Structures are given as C-alpha cells and as structure tokens.
Amino acid sequence: MTDQRRAVYDALMGQRDHPTAVEVFMRVKTKMPTISLATVYNCLETLTGCGLVKAVNHDREPSRYCPNLTEHAHLFCDGCGGVMDIPLRARRRPQDIWELPDDVCILQHEVSFRGLCPKCATADAQKAPRSRSK
Amino acid sequence: MTDQRRAVYDALMGQRDHPTAVEVFMRVKTKMPTISLATVYNCLETLTGCGLVKAVNHDREPSRYCPNLTEHAHLFCDGCGGVMDIPLRARRRPQDIWELPDDVCILQHEVSFRGLCPKCATADAQKAPRSRSK
DNA sequence: CAGTTTATTTAGAATAATTCTTGATAAGCT
DNA sequence: AGCTTATCAAGAATTATTCTAAATAAACTG
Numbered sequence: 001m002t003d004q005r006r007a008v009y010d011a012l013m014g015q016r017d018h019p020t021a022v023e024v025f026m027r028v029k030t031k032m033p034t035i036s037l038a039t040v041y042n043c044l045e046t047l048t049g050c051g052l053v054k055a056v057n058h059d060r061e062p063s064r065y066c067p068n069l070t071e072h073a074h075l076f077c078d079g080c081g082g083v084m085d086i087p088l089r090a091r092r093r094p095q096d097i098w099e100l101p102d103d104v105c106i107l108q109h110e111v112s113f114r115g116l117c118p119k120c121a122t123a124d125a126q127k128a129p130r131s132r133s134k
Numbered sequence: 135m136t137d138q139r140r141a142v143y144d145a146l147m148g149q150r151d152h153p154t155a156v157e158v159f160m161r162v163k164t165k166m167p168t169i170s171l172a173t174v175y176n177c178l179e180t181l182t183g184c185g186l187v188k189a190v191n192h193d194r195e196p197s198r199y200c201p202n203l204t205e206h207a208h209l210f211c212d213g214c215g216g217v218m219d220i221p222l223r224a225r226r227r228p229q230d231i232w233e234l235p236d237d238v239c240i241l242q243h244e245v246s247f248r249g250l251c252p253k254c255a256t257a258d259a260q261k262a263p264r265s266r267s268k
Numbered sequence: 269c270a271g272t273t274t275a276t277t278t279a280g281a282a283t284a285a286t287t288c289t290t291g292a293t294a295a296g297c298t
Numbered sequence: 299a300g301c302t303t304a305t306c307a308a309g310a311a312t313t314a315t316t317c318t319a320a321a322t323a324a325a326c327t328g
Contacts, residue, residue: 036279037279041314041316042276057191058191059191096231098221098222102252104250104252104255105258106247107212109246109248110192110246111245113228113232113243114240116239117238168307169306171308172287172307172309173306272325273326274324275322276323279318280318281317282316282318283316284314289308290309290310292305293304293306295303296302296304297301297303
C-alpha cells in the first residue's frame with residue numbers, strides 16, 4: 001500500500017458517491033498535487049484487483065468506483081445523475097428470480113437500475129401532479 | 135424502415151448470439167457490401183431507440199446487441215466468450231430480492247452475470263476433477 | 269551502507285469504440 | 299419537376315482508458 005494508493009482509497013471512502021476516475025483524480029490532487037491521472041487509474045485497478053473497491057459500469061459511461069463491499073445493486077438517477085446503493089434483501093439470491101441453468105458457475109453479478117432516485121422522483125411528482133389540487 | 139435498418143435487424147435475428155457492432159457490420163457487409171460501419175451504428179441506435187433491439191453492456195467491453203425483447207439477464211462466459219440469455223422466473227420481479235426504496239421510479243434494469251456457461255463449466259470440471267477416479 | 273534488482277509513478281503517446289461532420293443520395297411531399 | 303427532410307457513407311474527431319518509457323522509490327544482498 002503506497003501513499004498514492006492510500007490517497008485514492010481515502011478519497012473513495014471520504015465521499016462515497018461513486019466518482020469516476022477523473023473525479024477521484026481531482027479529489028486526490030488537492031491532497032497530493034503531484035499525482036497523475038495514470039496513477040489514479042493504476043491505483044484504482046490495483047484496489048479493485050485486491051477486492052477493496054468495486055468498479056461500477058453503466059452503459060458505456062465512464063467507470064465509477066465504489067468502496068461498498070457488501071452485495072448491492074446500483075440505481076443510476078436520470079434526474080440528478082447520482083448513483084445510489086441498493087442492498088440485497090436478507091437471505092435472497094439472484095437465482096431466486098433468474099432462471100439460471102443448474103450447471104453454470106457464477107463468479108460475479110452486476111445489477112443496475114436506471115430511473116429516478118427518491119428525491120428526484122418526489123420532486124418530479126410535484127412538477128407534474130396527477131391527482132392533487134394546488 | 136430502410137434497407138440498411140432491415141439488413142441490420144435481419145443480421146441480429148438470423149444469428150442471435152449478441153454480436154458487437156463490428157460483428158454486425160461484417161455480417162451485413164456480405165449481403166450489402168456498400169454499407170458503412172457508421173450506418174451500422176446509426177441503425178443499431180435507431181433500432182434500440184424504437185425498442186426493437188437492446189444494447190447489452192458488460193464492464194467496458196464493446197456494446198453487444200440483442201433482439202430478445204423479453205425481460206432477461208445475460209451470462210458472460212469467461213470460457214468461450216459467449217453471451218447467454220437468462221430468463222426471469224414467472225411472477226418474479228427485481229424488487230423481490232433488492233431492497234428498493236418505496237418512492238423510486240425504475241425505468242430500466244440491466245443484470246449481468248459473469249462466470250462459465252453450462253458447456254464450459256462441465257468441460258472445466260472434467261479438466262480439474264475433485265472427487266472422481268480416472 | 270553501496271550496488272542491484274524490482275515495483276511504482278509520471279507524462280505523454282497510443283488505442284479503440286463510438287460519435288460527429290460533411291457532402292452525397294434517396295425519399296416524400298406540393 | 300422542385301423543394302424539403304431524412305438517411306447514408308467516408309473519414310475525422312472525441313474520449314475513456316491503456317500503454318510506453320524514463321524517472322523515482324522501495325526492497326533486498328552482500
């Protein structure tokens with residue numbers, strides 16, 4: 001664990017909002033002005049490689065990074081652009097809803113929802129009310 | 135629906151193996167040698183826009199395209215590199231296993247598994263047997 | 269501790285998938 | 299036929315990411 005890796009990890013833990021590599025770079029740069037973007041990519045790669053951080057992808061947008069190691073899905077909000085963790089319910093497994101063949105071997109699964117987060121969904125309901133008087 | 139769009143759509147329906155844009159391009163080119171890659175991208179975009187085709191992304195690999203309109207997940211096989219459709223079980227919904235807040239608005243969800251497809255998983259079990267005599 | 273190997277960092281070049289631009293072509297209307 | 303609009307083709311441009319090479323730092327070895 002080098003200084004740079006620690007700084008990148010701390011940036012992720014300090015503000016757990018699923019930043020992109022460039023956002024991590026900008027945050028780390030305030031503490032360690034000499035760090036390069038390539039190093040941030042290297043560190044993120046190393047950290048994901050040893051399982052401390054997860055890379056989160058949605059469509060072909062830039063990868064985002066997440067230090068939440070529990071099993072969870074992500075909600076990508078069309079309103080605010082934010083990403084929200086969605087926990088797995090207790091004692092539930094993906095195969096409860098997905099018809100996986102018996103003899104497959106699952107090493108990883110990634111789930112993303114797109115829509116509106118609670119905040120944006122309620123704000124949106126205000127703007128376009130359906131059954132409500134002023 | 136232009137000739138090009140039809141040709142791209144036919145290429146997807148003819149061999150439903152989740153090809154990339156370049157693979158679609160190569161297939162269509164045999165029937166319509168003048169088509170350009172940009173047009174394939176345009177057509178795929180148009181077809182996904184009107185809901186006839188789904189774009190499938192996994193990590194930051196090139197997008198793949200899928201004409202299966204039923205709700206399903208994808209298994210990306212580390213062994214053969216193939217992609218397999220995994221159907222949703224009857225009367226099951228993502229919120230059965232994911233703890234979604236009440237007031238979110240879900241517009242789309244994408245699920246991908248990574249691992250070994252049945253064929254590769256059994257082949258792999260042969261090569262590295264655990265409890266089996268020769 | 270000097271010398272040597274090994275890993276890491278940096279800056280910038282290279283890559284690759286996708287998108288954009290521009291001019292050409294075709295299709296639909298009047 | 300003439301005008302408008304959408305689509306296509308070719309290649310340039312964009313962008314996130316990876317690679318390269320040189321510099322630096324860390325870790326051993328004697």
